[in-house]
Amino acid sequence: MFGAFDYQVVIRNLHLLWDGMQITFLLTGVAIVGGILFGTILALMRLSRFMVLSFLAGRYVDAFRSTPLILVIFWFYFAVPIVVGRPIGDLYSVLIAFTLFEAAYYSEIIRAGIQSIRMPQIHAGLALGLTRWQTTKTIVLPQAFRNMVPVLLTQAIVLFQDTSLVYVVGLKDFLTAADLVAARDNRVVELYLFTAVVYFILCWLGSLLVRRLQRQYAI
């Protein structure tokens, strides 16, 4: 079986694990930015007066929210090269999958945030002579996002954990890097425990930040 715990194996391979962590951070960052941008568009479409837009956005969100993330990753991993006609690399197909998937979840948060802005404010904006788009851009969205900061961050923590699922297509994120080292050096216990501790500390610090922001941003 396993001998005594060998903490050295983690320290020896710290550079490999750090390389993996950078991929994890990159995935998280791109998916947050892309997800919030596209999610905002989806939310505005969902609340739009035009039935077609609202219908399309609604079906998009429903479809992604009822599909497992792993299946979405497989969809893009296998399908994007066929549609594009040439291999584009694992990283890009995974980035597309994460952005489109997270946009569905972000759009629901953003929609709730927009709906928390009271109608009289919109009426006031329109009465002042602003166009609908100006009202949305200068009155509704800034307040909505301020209300949403804690929820958006909570979703970012979930997203950070979700990026570990790229393991299924072998992209070398933090977990996959740890897995490769574990298999090579036959040190499964040490590396998986280390991975769990690192994820725990980062996510736990994130959740403390959320709690602080909730108190600060409460209007």
Added chain:
Amino acid sequence: MAMKYNWDWSVVLCRAPEQAAAVTGGSGAQLPGGVSALAGGAAQTFDTGAHCAQPYFDWIVSGLGWTVVVSIFAWMIAFTVGSVVGVARTLDQPWVRRGATAYVELFRNVPLLVQMFLWFFVVPELLPKETGHFLKRQLPLPEYWTAIVCLGFYHASRTAEQVRAGIESIPRGQTYAALAMGLTTPQVYRYVLLPVSYRIIIPPLTSDFMGIFKNSSVGLTIGVLELTAQSRQIAEYTFNIFEVFTVTTVLYMLITLIVSTIMRFVEKRLHIPGTIALGGN
């Protein structure tokens, strides 16, 4: 679209030769009940082709079955453990509360996939030798048991938070009134707090139940041959990825639809008269 791709929807209907021969042909709408009849009819035409090297239809059915079985067992664990932990977070004893809070923080802040690996690869090594040996060598279907336990404990942390929120949403006055009437603390929970809070939290419990079905796909990383695993396998065998993944995606959507329909019915049946209906959309 400059896309080279051979569409062939019949691959998802491939069946084992003897089974295909046994089923008499039939047509019908592609509904859960009608699939086998439709497949039986189609398979007699198509199962001779090279692309039908494997009974892909049966793979999908077996994958769907495992997804449902694993999810339902995991939900039972999640509901039981989650209720205990959720109640513990509302008790007066500080060490009980702290223990329950630690449970929730621990299981919420580690990715599900990492937890899956911990349960499957690490836990048997840390247990006493005989127990570890039993888990690794003697227990039949170890991947499936591990996935059920892992999913159950992971989702229990979410259920616990909902149970706690449900209990905390009930005015303290009701607890005081119950205690003043001479009920013991367990009786207060059994007869006053839990019956109401479970009803309040049905909508979030529903979305979490759907989450278990989706998260059961993480089991494929330790070898659980559930729906997503089977569809990937078919995709790799046939390269008919669009057909296979479309069928799988539709099946997941159907699961979501069925669960939400059942839970809406349950919610209506258990609704407390005179209170505002929750989950209106």
